[in-house]
Amino acid sequence: MSFAPEPTFTHGAPPKALATTAILLCNLGTPDEPTAPALRRYLGEFLSDARVVEIPRAIWWLILHGIILRTRPKKSAAKYASVWLPEGSPLKVWTEKQALMLRGYLGKRGHAVEVRYAMRYGNPSIASQLDQLKADGVTRVLILPAYPQYSGTTTASVFDAVYTWAAKIRRIPEFRFINHYHDDPGYIAALADKIRRHWQQSGQAEQLVMSFHGVPERTLHLGDPYHCECQKTARLLADKLALPKDRYKVTFQSRFGKAKWLEPYTEPTLVQMARSGVKSVDVVCPGFTGDCLETLEEINMEARHAFLEAGGKAFSYIECLNDSPQWLAALSELGLRHMGGWPTAAPAEPQALGDSRARALALGAKQ
Numbered sequence: 001m002s003f004a005p006e007p008t009f010t011h012g013a014p015p016k017a018l019a020t021t022a023i024l025l026c027n028l029g030t031p032d033e034p035t036a037p038a039l040r041r042y043l044g045e046f047l048s049d050a051r052v053v054e055i056p057r058a059i060w061w062l063i064l065h066g067i068i069l070r071t072r073p074k075k076s077a078a079k080y081a082s083v084w085l086p087e088g089s090p091l092k093v094w095t096e097k098q099a100l101m102l103r104g105y106l107g108k109r110g111h112a113v114e115v116r117y118a119m120r121y122g123n124p125s126i127a128s129q130l131d132q133l134k135a136d137g138v139t140r141v142l143i144l145p146a147y148p149q150y151s152g153t154t155t156a157s158v159f160d161a162v163y164t165w166a167a168k169i170r171r172i173p174e175f176r177f178i179n180h181y182h183d184d185p186g187y188i189a190a191l192a193d194k195i196r197r198h199w200q201q202s203g204q205a206e207q208l209v210m211s212f213h214g215v216p217e218r219t220l221h222l223g224d225p226y227h228c229e230c231q232k233t234a235r236l237l238a239d240k241l242a243l244p245k246d247r248y249k250v251t252f253q254s255r256f257g258k259a260k261w262l263e264p265y266t267e268p269t270l271v272q273m274a275r276s277g278v279k280s281v282d283v284v285c286p287g288f289t290g291d292c293l294e295t296l297e298e299i300n301m302e303a304r305h306a307f308l309e310a311g312g313k314a315f316s317y318i319e320c321l322n323d324s325p326q327w328l329a330a331l332s333e334l335g336l337r338h339m340g341g342w343p344t345a346a347p348a349e350p351q352a353l354g355d356s357r358a359r360a361l362a363l364g365a366k367q
């Protein structure tokens with residue numbers, strides 16, 4: 001293997017980024033548009049990842065290309081179309097906003113840290129964003145997955161993409177990785193704040209359902225900590241809300257395929273609750289840090305419909321952390337903790353930064 005020459009910046013043009021330290025906020029990814037061809041590209045990349053579907057490659061290749069990529073893109077595109085925003089996919093819109101705000105929050109606290117976002121599948125890719133950071137003169141990168149709970153299917157796959165990029169680079173930036181923050185007090189407090197605000201505005205339902213994305217049950221037996229981390233998040237959140245055990249439930253959504261996934265499943269649980277006389281539920285999705293297809297369509301549309309059809313009277317969906325000030329403050333704390341010892345001092349004159357950086361700093365100052 002040979003490595004392409006890379007600029008050193010010792011004699012040449014100065015680097016474009018003022019900060020030499022960066023955070024790369026990495027999310028799952030989303031299609032570029034809500035159309036069948038875009039879904040085919042996105043699902044093809046996503047579902048070809050051996051971290052995501054752990055069955056023998058040859059068999060899976062036949063199922064994926066012979067069945068799934070022929071049928072699912074059209075159905076999924078229609079679902080995406082139902083939640084698509086004028087600015088694009090909700091997952092991308094929220095991730096982009098969080099990255100911009102995080103830079104502002106850090107700036108407000110006197111830290112000049114570049115913050116970019118990347119998608120594990122689709123655009124902008126992790127490799128393209130790392131290329132850009134390197135070209136901008138960044139020498140230290142903190143990898144921050146958008147997933148509070150660690151899973152081999154998500155977190156580890158983000159790390160794989162970073163290692164794959166680094167394997168082709170001569171002068172690798174210094175990396176640090178955040179594995180998980182499922183029990184981070186700032187994350188838990190931001191979630192509790194969202195829920196309390198909802199209760200203040202709309203009243204508290206009989207039951208709070210905390211719905212996490214599912215994974216195949218087999219991953220738990222193979223040592224994946226995801227299930228335990230979801231349970232811990234839920235317990236800490238209930239403690240913070242002083243919610244007794246009989247007032248909340250932990251469920252898992254988004255099952256894919258025929259295998260057994262983590263139980264109890266969200267929608268059947270909601271139907272069961274309605275049938276057994278529960279009239280009102282609040283549903284929150286603590287594992288998703290930004291709203292996306294899985295929360296806006298699967299929960300707020302499909303699960304809502306199922307609960308009401310089964311006799312439930314009131315279904316409230318509590319939106320994700322999104323641009324919550326508490327959440328951005330917690331994220332900046334988390335980032336700073338993991339960047340300990342790295343130079344992050346802000347330049348003396350933030351006004352001189354111009355362009356989007358000044359906008360980000362101003363955003364932080366307003367919050």
Ligand SMILES: C=CC1=C(C)c2cc3[nH]c(cc4nc(cc5[nH]c(cc1n2)c(C)c5CCC(=O)O)C(CCC(=O)O)=C4C)c(C)c3C=C
Binds near residue numbers: 029031091213215216
């Ligand atoms: C095939 C298996 C899948 C596993 C394992 C899986 C784990 C997993 N996913 C998330 C977060 C998200 N998943 C999203 C969408 C989505 N997930 C799967 C499949 C698996 N996920 C598919 C096929 C899709 C695409 C939509 C569809 O066709 O149904 C999303 C939303 C993306 C968006 O564009 O809005 C998120 C977020 C986690 C956290 C996780 C394991 C812990």
Ligand SMILES: [Fe+2]
Binds near residue numbers: 254
């Ligand atoms: Fe998923």
Ligand SMILES: [Fe+2]
Binds near residue numbers: 254255293298
């Ligand atoms: Fe789904």
